[in-house]
Amino acid sequence: MAAFPPSHPDLFTPEAVSPPVPAEPAPGLPELEQLHPALWRAHQLGSVQGPVWPSGFAVLDTALPGGGWPGRCLSELLLAHPGIGEMRLLAPMLAAVQRSGRSVMLFEPPALPCGGALAGLGVDLQRLVVVHAARAEGVVPGVGAAPVRDARARAADLLWALEQALASGEAGAVLAWPMPGMRAESLRRLQLAAQAHRGPAFLLRELAAQRQPSAAPLRLALRPAGPDEITVQVVKRRGPPLVQPLTLALAPVLSMPVRARARRLAAEAAAATAPVGLAVRV
Amino acid sequence: MLWFAVHLPCLSLEAFGAGLDATARRRPVALLAEHRIAAADAAAAQAGVQPGLRRATALALAPDLLLGQADAARDRSALQAVVHAALTLTPAVAVQGHAVLLEVQASLRFFGGPATLLSRLRDTLAPLGHKVQIASAATAQGAALLAQWRGDLALGPHSTQPAALQALLDELPLGLLAAAREHAEALQGMGLHRLGDLHRLPRSGLARRFGKALLDEADRARGTRPDPRTWLAAPERFEDRLELPMRADRAEQVLHGAAVLLARLVAWARARQARVAAFVLALRHEVRHRGGEATPAETTLRIDLAEPSADAAHLQLLLRERLARLRLAAPTLELRLECSDSVVATTASGELFPDHRSAHTGLVRLVEQLRARLGDEQVRQLQPVADHRPERACTSVAVSARSLAMPATTVAPSDAVAAVATEVAGFASAWPQTRPVWLLPEPLPLAERGVMPLLDGRALLLLSGPERIETGWWDGGLVVRDYFVAQAADGSLVWVFRQRLPGSAELSQPIWFLQGRFA
Numbered sequence: 001m002a003a004f005p006p007s008h009p010d011l012f013t014p015e016a017v018s019p020p021v022p023a024e025p026a027p028g029l030p031e032l033e034q035l036h037p038a039l040w041r042a043h044q045l046g047s048v049q050g051p052v053w054p055s056g057f058a059v060l061d062t063a064l065p066g067g068g069w070p071g072r073c074l075s076e077l078l079l080a081h082p083g084i085g086e087m088r089l090l091a092p093m094l095a096a097v098q099r100s101g102r103s104v105m106l107f108e109p110p111a112l113p114c115g116g117a118l119a120g121l122g123v124d125l126q127r128l129v130v131v132h133a134a135r136a137e138g139v140v141p142g143v144g145a146a147p148v149r150d151a152r153a154r155a156a157d158l159l160w161a162l163e164q165a166l167a168s169g170e171a172g173a174v175l176a177w178p179m180p181g182m183r184a185e186s187l188r189r190l191q192l193a194a195q196a197h198r199g200p201a202f203l204l205r206e207l208a209a210q211r212q213p214s215a216a217p218l219r220l221a222l223r224p225a226g227p228d229e230i231t232v233q234v235v236k237r238r239g240p241p242l243v244q245p246l247t248l249a250l251a252p253v254l255s256m257p258v259r260a261r262a263r264r265l266a267a268e269a270a271a272a273t274a275p276v277g278l279a280v281r282v
Numbered sequence: 283m284l285w286f287a288v289h290l291p292c293l294s295l296e297a298f299g300a301g302l303d304a305t306a307r308r309r310p311v312a313l314l315a316e317h318r319i320a321a322a323d324a325a326a327a328q329a330g331v332q333p334g335l336r337r338a339t340a341l342a343l344a345p346d347l348l349l350g351q352a353d354a355a356r357d358r359s360a361l362q363a364v365v366h367a368a369l370t371l372t373p374a375v376a377v378q379g380h381a382v383l384l385e386v387q388a389s390l391r392f393f394g395g396p397a398t399l400l401s402r403l404r405d406t407l408a409p410l411g412h413k414v415q416i417a418s419a420a421t422a423q424g425a426a427l428l429a430q431w432r433g434d435l436a437l438g439p440h441s442t443q444p445a446a447l448q449a450l451l452d453e454l455p456l457g458l459l460a461a462a463r464e465h466a467e468a469l470q471g472m473g474l475h476r477l478g479d480l481h482r483l484p485r486s487g488l489a490r491r492f493g494k495a496l497l498d499e500a501d502r503a504r505g506t507r508p509d510p511r512t513w514l515a516a517p518e519r520f521e522d523r524l525e526l527p528m529r530a531d532r533a534e535q536v537l538h539g540a541a542v543l544l545a546r547l548v549a550w551a552r553a554r555q556a557r558v559a560a561f562v563l564a565l566r567h568e569v570r571h572r573g574g575e576a577t578p579a580e581t582t583l584r585i586d587l588a589e590p591s592a593d594a595a596h597l598q599l600l601l602r603e604r605l606a607r608l609r610l611a612a613p614t615l616e617l618r619l620e621c622s623d624s625v626v627a628t629t630a631s632g633e634l635f636p637d638h639r640s641a642h643t644g645l646v647r648l649v650e651q652l653r654a655r656l657g658d659e660q661v662r663q664l665q666p667v668a669d670h671r672p673e674r675a676c677t678s679v680a681v682s683a684r685s686l687a688m689p690a691t692t693v694a695p696s697d698a699v700a701a702v703a704t705e706v707a708g709f710a711s712a713w714p715q716t717r718p719v720w721l722l723p724e725p726l727p728l729a730e731r732g733v734m735p736l737l738d739g740r741a742l743l744l745l746s747g748p749e750r751i752e753t754g755w756w757d758g759g760l761v762v763r764d765y766f767v768a769q770a771a772d773g774s775l776v777w778v779f780r781q782r783l784p785g786s787a788e789l790s791q792p793i794w795f796l797q798g799r800f801a
Contacts, residue, residue, distance in 0.1 A: 083800060112678060133660065258746055
């Protein structure tokens with residue numbers, strides 16, 4: 001048993017991934033974490049048994065166990081509101097999944113994705129399926145009054161569709177936007193179903209879910225960090241907690257001079273206390 | 283010639299009981315013909331209900347007896363399904379009474395022998411849920427008689443050797459011959475109980491007393507008289523109806539009867555070597571007047587398959603999902619299943635190891651299942667339209683099997699990701715994106731402070747200069763807008779526009795709108 005070295009100042013940094021191993025009493029025995037791929041020490045990044053999909057961002061890959069988005073399990077992305085750069089973060093992985101011959105399925109996205117924008121990110125529209133759970137009517141039209149579906153029935157439909165897609169193993173990558181306030185048992189069921197699903201599966205939920213426990217092995221909180229940049233904070237992973245959030249540069253929306261000006265204005269606004277005025281270039 | 287005969291001893295009862303659900307099946311069942319019991323199942327017979335009893339007597343013996351009317355048309359439909367099941371093994375199929383006769387000599391080599399053929403026959407008949415007695419012989423009439431007599435004569439020396447067949451037929455009780463039923467008392471009085479007894483008597487005397495029909499039937503069974511049959515074929519269109527003995531108030535109670543009809547549909551499709559592309563289930567209601575309006579007489583459910591299939595389990599799954607979200611307007615009395623869209627084409631051969639073709643089939647099935655439960659319009663694919671107006675450029679269509687792309691080649695995941703990683707590395711110098719990923723379905727009017735737009739009460743910082751979109755004057759959707767990329771207070775990028783020409787000169791009309799968010 002290794003003695004906890006109290007003088008080690010930065011034990012929990014990504015650089016200290018493999019600390020010096022203390023001398024074992026029997027040098028012929030294998031290390032504990034090499035006995036089985038599911039075992040990992042708390043101060044090391046665990047390995048992932050299933051397939052791993054590189055995210056396309058080298059800095060992020062070093063922080064994720066296995067070196068990329070894990071397959072065969074759920075990953076949670078927690079956002080304050082949709083539209084902070086999450087699709088640009090996932091686009092390289094989605095394009096890779098489509099190029100390997102599988103389809104990407106989106107479940108109840110917050111708005112209809114713009115085909116042209118996704119195509120610009122490298123996503124193939126022929127291999128993209130969007131599934132909505134909301135239905136306007138509950139009966140075959142022409143037979144009496146149609147009852148309006150309530151939110152709970154919609155949530156149940158969405159969870160059923162998600163479970164079917166994961167358990168079938170036919171979808172390549174799955175992105176889902178479940179209703180807020182998802183129960184822990186639903187998450188457990190989806191995590192079980194995801195074990196039959198070879199590709200990555202993402203649940204994009206609200207930031208308030210950060211404080212609730214979840215069965216997903218990987219949880220990231222995303223926050224916007226200026227134009228064309230996103231801050232990724234690792235809430236949960238198979239490995240030591242990441243203290244410093246990562247800042248990633250996304251596929252640009254603004255041109256470089258505009259981005260530089262935006263950064264300058266943001267710096268000025270942070271320095272001054274006056275509200276930002278209208279700044280339109282003619 | 284080798285003939286198989288499939289005798290269905292309880293056909294009428296099973297045809298009647300096909301529409302019953304699980305709770306009703308536990309009750310004893312009997313059928314009435316002209317106010318007398320015509321047939322009773324094992325549970326009713328145990329209670330003492332015999333054919334020939336009057337209705338009141340039977341009900342007194344078994345109070346929870348379920349009575350139904352004997353219906354020859356219903357028996358014919360059930361028998362037709364067995365005929366279709368037999369047509370998958372041989373084209374030479376004929377019907378005699380409640381038995382189906384198959385001439386399988388030409389199919390023996392293909393199916394690998396009589397024993398394998400027999401097991402195939404049993405497997406094909408299993409989904410229809412009938413009790414079958416199978417016998418084989420060298421003559422059609424002989425096989426039919428043996429099947430009616432005993433259930434263990436499926437294969438044996440009598441199947442191929444005429445001497446063994448004759449010896450077995452000699453033991454056959456005379457009551458099984460159709461021509462001997464009217465002379466049953468006379469024959470018993472003479473002490474003629476078996477077919478062998480008949481052969482020992484002079485033929486001219488027998489013909490004079492009982493007519494030629496009895497002798498002809500015996501000769502046909504032995505094989506001394508030719509026995510031509512007309513072969514049956516599967517019809518082009520499938521139509522079958524099933525009357526539910528118990529009124530169904532909820533859609534789930536219809537499920538069992540619908541499953542029986544689907545099994546018959548699959549048997550028909552397999553007999554024609556076709557696959558089902560679409561079918562229609564019609565539920566006939568009892569007409570009621572509720573609240574001054576008449577309920578419709580029929581509810582039709584049309585189920586289109588993205589890829590034609592003859593898989594009973596898959597069709598049942600789709601039908602179950604559709605029935606689960608159907609609310610019946612009135613109780614259902616009768617189900618009718620029709621299929622006129624079938625595809626006669628070769629299927630792709632099955633693969634042992636999963637490849638891209640099987641992955642595509644799997645994806646189509648998943649999409650079909652989602653469409654069956656959620657609705658045909660809920661599973662969509664994006665289809666961009668060449669239009670400058672953002673809300674018209676981003677449209678979606680309901681997905682179908684043809685639109686789901688089949689992968690031409692399979693690239694190994696590592697190569698695919700390596701290719702994309704190099705692409706991402708060049709993002710810093712790539713052209714900037716012009717359109718946001720999330721487009722709001724309706725532009726959201728924004729509050730203003732002075733002339734600046736506000737989002738959630740905080741001012742927006744307009745970054746990228748105006749992009750003027752002015753189009754659509756020809757179809758009534760005139761759009762005159764200046765689009766800006768703006769940064770919200772939390773740092774995310776949004777796409778807003780300012781309407782250049784408000785419709786009227788009112789100052790209260792909003793000018794700034796939020797169109798989308800860059801994700």
